[in-house]
Amino acid sequence: MxxxxxxxxxxxxxxxxxxxxxxxxxxxxxxxxxxxxxxxxxxxxxxxxxxxxxxxxxxxxxxxxxxxxxxxxxxxxxxxxxxxxTSYGVNPETGRVSRSLGPxxxxxxxxxxxxxxxxxxxxxxxxxxxxxxxxxxxxxxxxxxxxxxxxxxxxxxxxxxxxxxxxxxxxxxxxxxxxxxxxxxxxxFGRYRQDVPADVRAFRGCLNKLAGYFPYLKDVDLLRYADELQVNTLGCVGTLRSILGRLNLLVGKYSWSEEMLRRALLADAQVTQITREILEGESRIAPGLERHLLRPAASEKRRVV
Structure with missing residues (x-):
């Protein structure tokens, strides 16, 4: 903003x-x-x-x-x-509307x-x-x-x-x-990381809130599986919403079980590919922060010394 x-x-x-x-x-x-x-x-x-x-x-x-x-x-x-x-304007000499020729x-x-x-x-x-x-x-x-x-x-x-x-x-x-x-x-716009306690709490809050929007998941204690879901979604709430949507359909048809949860999760190959892209992207952003924020401070310290 x-x-x-x-x-x-x-x-x-x-x-x-x-x-x-x-x-x-x-x-x-x-x-x-x-x-x-x-x-x-x-x-x-x-x-x-x-x-x-x-x-x-x-x-x-x-x-x-x-x-x-x-x-x-x-x-x-x-x-x-x-x-x-049509592109048009006013001819300053004649005062008439003018536009380009042709179709x-x-x-x-x-x-x-x-x-x-x-x-x-x-x-x-x-x-x-x-x-x-x-x-x-x-x-x-x-x-x-x-x-x-x-x-x-x-x-x-x-x-x-x-x-x-x-x-x-x-x-x-x-x-x-x-x-x-x-x-x-x-x-x-980063993900909720597992190594940041505030992110873990925020992800659990998102899970609890999102689950309430799905009719067949309202009575399921998904917070028990919050850690597994954060690992599988890599802390991305949009992916979490997609998984909960699939799980809601499965539970509505077959009733709740952990097997339905496993079927709704991303496959290992998907998680591996998404993880690779995330780590590459984060590694490209982090050096920029270090270069523009940390190094000038270090050089300033050397000048003071």
Missing amino acids: LMLDARNDANILVLCGPTGVGKTTLGEYLIEAELDHQSDAMQNNPGLIPAIRIEAPASGERDFSWRLFYQSILESLEGDLNVPR HQNRLSDLRTAVERSLRNRGTRFVVIDEAAHIMMQCRPQDLVKHINTLKSLSNKCGTQWILLGSYDLLETVSLSAQLSRRIHVIH
């Missing part, structure tokens, strides 16, 4: 973490919180849409589809309007202009982009710089911040260039 208040000092927020940690749920919460905060303003101005959430499209094309991306934004802000988007079939430049106009008119403060890794997939480094520069340009023109949700692959965005690194702020 502090970075959202920073506005121009943080054009792009990268919220990264392991799979199943709850990034999508957090993105939805940010939208709900902003809509609630702006409720009075929205009543006075029915056209105000302060925040939206979209998903970066995976179109199956070789490159990232900005056309589909822009269309998703326009559908969220303006609805499904099946009309051409108007929602060219990319026209969609971009429509998005800029819509973001400004709707007063959109920030846009949450889920599955933001799709912007980076099958993308050359020079093209990735262009993609991030496009978001930065939209932010500068419209005053809109972009919140990119995704896995640790998003960390690559901060190493593209010095100019982009200054505009990107990385927030690590």
Whole structure:
């Protein structure tokens, strides 16, 4: 929330973490919180849409589809309007409306202009982009710089911040260039760790709360298996919710037993792969913290000595 208040000092927020940690749920919460905060303003101005959430499209094309991306934004802000988007303006010499020549079939430049106009008119403060890794997939480094520069340009023109949700692959965005690194702020959305007592307590609280939403699990004492569930889910609440959903279906059909719990858990191969990705991602974030926080302090101490 502090970075959202920073506005121009943080054009792009990268919220990264392991799979199943709850990034999508957090993105939805940010939208709900902003809509609630702006409720009075929205009543006075029915056209105000302060925040939206979209998903970066995976179109199956070789490159990232900005056309589909822009269309998703326009559908969220303006609805499904099946009309051409045309780039237009006013000729300063004649005072007449001018627009580009040729057929108007929602060219990319026209969609971009429509998005800029819509973001400004709707007063959109920030846009949450889920599955933001799709912007980076099958993308050359020079093209990735262009993609991030496009978001930065939209932010500068419209005053809109972009919140990119995704896995640790998003960390690559901060190493593209010095100019982009200054505009990107990385927030690590980590898992509940087993070696941190506060995390263990929090995970147990999540387990107890989530189990209450499933009708066939309300009378099951799942806290007895909290340690096993934290190991199997690697402390990721989104994964925990999926497991409880499967367990609820099994218990509803076959009744409760530990065998049903075992059937609902992730397989060893799944846990191994997710663990590998988490450890690699955390190892990429930790050195950055040590480099920027610990080393300057050590050098300062040497100068004092």
